[in-house]
Amino acid sequence: MKTPRYPAYGKQLAERMRFKNPPALVFIEVGANAWENAKIWQKYANFSALVLTPDMEPHRLKWPVSGCLCLVEWEKAAPESLVIDLVRCLKIAGALNVCVQPLFVDHDSDSHYFDTKTQIFVQIRECLQIYPGKKGAKNVA
Numbered sequence: 747m748k749t750p751r752y753p754a755y756g757k758q759l760a761e762r763m764r765f766k767n768p769p770a771l772v773f774i775e776v777g778a779n780a781w782e783n784a785k786i787w788q789k790y791a792n793f794s795a796l797v798l799t800p801d802m803e804p805h806r807l808k809w810p811v812s813g814c815l816c817l818v819e820w821e822k823a824a825p826e827s828l829v830i831d832l833v834r835c836l837k838i839a840g841a842l843n844v845c846v847q848p849l850f851v852d853h854d855s856d857s858h859y860f861d862t863k864t865q866i867f868v869q870i871r872e873c874l875q876i877y878p879g880k881k882g883a884k885n886v887a
Contacts, residue, residue, distance in 0.1 A: 753807050754797035755784060760810035762794065769794040772814045774836070776829060777821025777849075804828070804835040812840030822850035833877055841879045848872040 752760060759772065773795040775783045780797045787795035798804060800823075816836050820829050829846060836844045851872050861868050 751808050752810065753802060754781075754799060755788065755794070756796055756808065756810055759794045759796065760808075763810050763812070768814055770815070772796065772811050772816045772841075774798060774816060774818045774832065775821075776818060776832065777824035779821055780819075783819055798824075798828075798832060800824070804832040807835070809835055809839035809841075811836055814841055816841045816844045818844065818846045820846055820848045820850075822848075837877060837879050843879060844877045846875045846877070848874075 753774075759769070762769065770792040771794075773784065773787045773793060774797075775781070775787075775795060776798045780799070784795035784797045787793045796809075798807075818829060818832060818836075833844050833846060860866075
């Protein structure tokens with residue numbers, strides 16, 4: 747099976763970028779409910795959504811996200827290694843910032859605790875992570 751050149755909905759975003767009409771935010775949907783979530787975001791003119799399907803390898807795709815802010819919505823069904831590879835590919839493609847939001851955790855619960863023995867904070871669940879791109883690092887206050 748030939749790997750597609752773009753992720754799902756990627757051609758539409760590439761055309762938009764070609765006409766210098768970048769979205770305010772690009773959502774990349776990964777895991778369960780990816781198609782449903784992407785369809786919701788596609789309804790808004792200021793956003794664009796891409797879908798990384800389970801059979802796709804991020805490093806084999808072309809990501810038209812140069813100069814864009816990206817939010818990866820990570821559902822439990824997707825393995826952590828896939829998300830790590832995806833973040834790496836988005837940064838290489840020129841994304842300003844890549845934020846990963848795990849949708850499968852309770853964000854009202856503590857993500858870290860302070861270990862009094864070692865005097866450091868220990869992460870106990872997945873939490874929101876932001877990875878600045880090369881260009882994005884200059885824009886961070």
